[in-house]
Amino acid sequence: MCKTIRLLLGLVAGVVLCSLSAVCAMEPAVISMDYSVTPRILKSKPVAKVDDVSSDGIIAVKITWDPLDAEILPYIENILIYRSAISDDDFKLIGTLKAESTEYIDASDTEARIDPAAGPVRSNWVYYYKIGVLTREGFIFLFSAEDYIIPQPVWFDIEKIAPFIATLIFFILVIGFIQVARRRGADLYVRPIAGMNEIDNAIGRATEMGRPILYVLGLGSPEDIATIASYTILARVAKKTAEFRTDLIVPCNEPIVMTIAQETVRNAYLEAGHPDAYSDDMVFFVTSMQFAYVAAVNGLMLRERTATNCYFGKFYAESLLLSETGNIAGSIQVAGTDEVAQLPFFVTTCDYTLIGEELYAASAYLGRDPLLLGALKAQDYAKAITMVLIYLATIALSVNIAGITIFVKGLIDYL
Amino acid sequence: MKRRIPILIVSITGFLLTVQYFCPHPYSEAFYNNALDWLVIIGIFAMPLGIYSMVRIQFQKVARQESGWGFAVISLISLFVMLGLGYTPKCLEAGSFFMKLFEFIYIPIQATMFSLLAFYIASAAYRAFRARNLLASIVLVSAILVMLGRVPIGMAIHPIFPEIADWIMNFPNMAAQRAINIGLGLGAASTAIKIVLGVERSYMGFE
Amino acid sequence: MMNIWDKLLNLDRRFIYLAVFLAAIIPFLFPVGLEINPTQEVISIYNFIEELPEGTAILLAADYDPQTEAENGPQARALLRHMFKRNLKVIIMTLSQDGAALAEMLTKSIAEEYEKEYGVDYTYLGYKPYPSIIILSIGQDFRISYPADFYDTKLNDIPMMREIKNYNDLAAIIQIGGGNVSNMWLTYAQERYKVKLALAVTAVSGPQYYAFLQSKQIFGLIGGLKGAAEYETLLESEYDRLHLHKKAIQGMNVQNFVHILIIALTIIGNIAFFMKRHPKHMKTKG
Known part of the structure; x- marks a missing residue:
């Protein structure tokens, strides 16, 4: 009996102690387990x-x-x-x-x-x-899961439908106008670009003074559209310097740009009938460092006393450093860039500046090639379409006619 | 033939990459990644050409003792010293001779060139910012307001200046920027199409 | 004989250079403290970082050169300090050839301030040439262009990089630089891969990015030293806590005076121009 009582008491004490230790071990943040x-x-x-x-x-x-x-x-x-x-x-x-x-x-x-x-x-x-x-x-x-699935690779990204339609329309416009230009020849009007006309005069001036012409292609990479446009102007300048036997200096900032510029100038001299006058020393690589390049080109301007400086291509903070030095040296300066932030600097320091897409239009303007003129016209029409769409969307959102507003807002959000 | 093959390569690659932009299929992505690798490889091949051209011209200047040939000597010494030090072990660790040249010569020289802008901007602004006509006057007044509004002293004079500056930047400035950017975008797209169609060939050195 | 207006119109530019030099050096030696009010475009970057959960991965593209260090450096330091303060996982890279050593110095020094561990809290990828290709390839996988980090450790061996594959794994990209490379981040990373992007650019290239701010292609913009000073103002308590030098705020003293000088020069130039063109007009009025 006594044994049984002791056993029972021991059991009760054990249960109490175990419970107490469990309670003590429990951290206050622990949520009690709920098996329901x-x-x-x-x-x-x-x-x-x-x-x-x-x-x-x-x-x-x-x-x-x-x-x-x-x-x-x-x-x-x-x-x-x-x-x-x-x-x-x-x-x-x-x-x-x-x-x-x-x-x-x-x-x-x-x-x-x-x-x-x-x-x-x-x-x-x-x-x-x-x-x-x-x-x-x-x-x-x-x-x-509710259903099985067979994943399929996608051939067309539906999220890119808007740029796809825009590309398609633009592509059709370009091809269409190239066809029109082919039929009508070079009979498409392009507004005169003063800076472009001035290049010839500037070359003439350099020839009279017997001083060289400096041509800077900017800091762009070879695939930049501004650099591509610049090759065309370089070809034109090189052809003229070949005819007039004026010295041409083309310091480059990028090795691939240099290679293409060498080829451009070589071909221009060949077309002008003076291949012997060309030398690889005319087009050379200086450095790919922005301000080291500026120092080198500024040094060239001041030492060689260049009569005309042409800046066509991509320019950044160096634009003013180059053109202001040219201004100090008293050179005639013509510039063109698609870098909007640099335009004010060129406008204040150069005699003529091609603004933005005027530079892109250079190849069509100088070459008068019907195919290039056609593409230029297509660009104009695409711009007109864009303008009309912007105006329509602005009017639609401003007049606040419920249906139209919701539609336009939805469209804008989607795009 | 010399001209046709490169044009054909450009046209085909250009067309395929245009299609690739709209096509998220694994094949298209694999092609695209491959094209990126090739671009890097070709780009790196051009670097020795540039260095060769630079070294040749500088050597010629020294040999012929042309005007400024002393600078050519400095250029060549700098080129070879930095090139040589670039191969020394641990050259990129702080305190190495290479890093000292970079930190205490190269960085200050570059920063000095950039700081020349402050002097040139002041001189160009003084010379060219003239109220010649109505439009030039508008530009002049806007420029002064933005300059005032963009520094704390504008705020100290009157809190309206930063607001005016922000308004000019956010509305008239942005409208003009957008107009030019839209034109540039279309111009760039047009040139790209001309290149793909083989109409524009100036990037290959011939018209 | 030249009158005063002729002399002013033909002022030797060296006098202007001297005036700029003095306007820069005097406030540097004797600073005038003026209040700086942060603009919305800077606040939005600050708020974005402030609201990110700890441990979120973010990319800091320090694409600037030594020449723009004076403007971009304080921007980079303020941004990185804020990211480390918020315990974000930061990937730092550069697409500027000269920026590799600069970015490394920046990363190391700020990481030391915050006692951050390399590979766990931040990773420095270093420099790679051909920015457009690199930006595009990261959209697929960091490992295409950066199989290893700046110190030649494979990305898969860096603890924080194991979880990060491409832009999808990043909360945002904050690019410091301006110019061509900023445009590439906009075109190739933001437009193509729809990644959240903010820019910290030099003052001269700042205006062209306002259009992208309004079109929400970038969620914030830090323009030049002024933007950096605004960010330092937002982080003022942090700078004070660590006893750090507020370089941009100090620089704004100089900028104040140079701006005033340019305004004064422009007005003087115009008075001379007007007097030269209409001398009689001024006389009758006077």
Whole structure:
């Protein structure tokens, strides 16, 4: 009897002590476990959907599901994503997410996968997805996505429909006007560009003074449109200097630009009938450093006392340093750039400045080639279309007629 | 033939890259990545050409003792010294001789060149900013207002100055910038199409 | 004989250079503290960084050269300090040839201030040539152009880079520079890959980016030393806490005086021009 009482007392004391130690070990923030969560997860069974979101060369499936109820979130450890291919029907774990997540993208370029056997998602395979809700007690509740999916690579990015239509219209305009120009010859009007006409006079002046001409192609890379336009003007200048036997100096900032400029000047001298007058020393590489280049070109201007300085291409902070030095040296200066921020500097220090697209129009203007003139006309019409669209959109938004406003705003948001 | 083949290469590549922009297919992306790799490779090949041209011209200047040949000597010495030091071990670590040259000679020289702009801007503004006619007067007044509004002293004179400066920057300035940018965008697109169609050939050194 | 107006109109430019020199040096030696009010375009960058969750990855493209260090340097320092203060994971790179050493010095010094660990809190990728190609290739994967960082460690061996593949994994790009490379980030990163972009540019190239600000192609703009001074003002408590030198705010003293000088010169030039052109008109009026 006494033994039994002692045993019972010991048992009670053990239970009390265990409970006390458990209570003491518990941190105040810990939420007490509620095993009634299981039926609640089952009750709020999330609905999962799968979508093919493949783009930019990546095959991707987006799995989305309804968010779990906020009240059960504290009991959830993770959300697990499983995938199975039809040829391999056991599901493999591909991702673990936080309890509050509502989507997962299974992309072909995702390297870290929990189960390496899952491999990357591939196009034209059939996939099934399951979402697992892992509770803190270690139970997993699995839910299947509503449907299977066969991801397909995309051939056309629908988000780029607006630039695609614009490109297409522009392309058609250019080809159309080139055809018109072919039929009508060079009979398309181009407004006179004073700076361009002045180049010939400036070359004449340099010849009379017996001093060289400096041609600067700017700091652009060979693929810049301004640099490409500059080659055309360089060809024209080189042809004239070849005819007049005036010295030409072309210091370059980029090796590829230098190579093309050498070829341009060589061809111009050949076309002018003076190939012997050309030398590679006329077109040379100085440095690709912006201000070291400025120092070198400014030194050239002051030492060689160039009569005419031409600046055509991409220019940055060096524009004023070059043209102001030219101004101090008393040279005639003609410039052209598409760098809007540098235009004020050129306008204040040079005799003539080609503004923005006037520079691009140089090849058509100088060459009078019907094909180039046609493209220039197409550009004008595209600009007119753009202007009309801008005005229409402005009016539509200003008059505030409900339907039109909503439509235009929607269109602008979409674009 | 010498001209046709390069034009053909440009046309085909240009057309394919235009299509690639709209096509997110893995094949198209692979082609695009390949094209990028080729661009880097070709670009790097051009560098020795530039260095050769620079060294040749400077050597000629020294040999012929042309005006400013002393500068050519300095250029060549600088080139070879920096090139040589660039191969020394740990040259990029702080305190190395290479870094000292960079930090205490190269950076100050470059910054000095840039700071010349302040002097040149003042001189150009004094000489060229004239109220010759109505339009020039508008430019002049706007410039003064923006200059005042952009420094704390404008605010100290009257809080309206920064507001006026912001208005000028956000409306008249932006309208003009946009107009030029739209023209430039179309011009650039037109040139690109001309290149793809083989109409524009100046980038190859012939018209 | 030349009258005073002729003399003013033909003023030797060396006098102007001297005046600029004095206007720059005097306020540098005797600063006049004036209040700096941050503009909305700078505040929006500050707020963006301020609101990012800790541990978010962000790219700082320090594409500036030594020549623009005076303007871009304070911008870069203020931005990096803010990013480290917010415990963001920062990737630093440069597309400027001369900027590689500058960006490295910047990164190392600011990381030391905040006791940040390389590879965990920040990574320096260094310089690569041909900016447009690099910007495009990062849209696919950093590893195409940068298989390794500046110190030749493979990106996959750098803890913070394991999770980062391309622009999709970044909260934003903040580019410091101006000019051609800024345009490339706009065209190739923002337009093509729709990544969030903000720019910190030199004062001279600032005006051309306002159009992109309004069209929301960039979410913020720090223009020149003034923008840097505004950012330093926003971070004033941080600068004071670490006892840091507010270089841009000090520089604004100089800029104040030089602006005033240019305004004065322009007005004097115009008075001389007007008097020379209409001497009688002034006489009758007077």
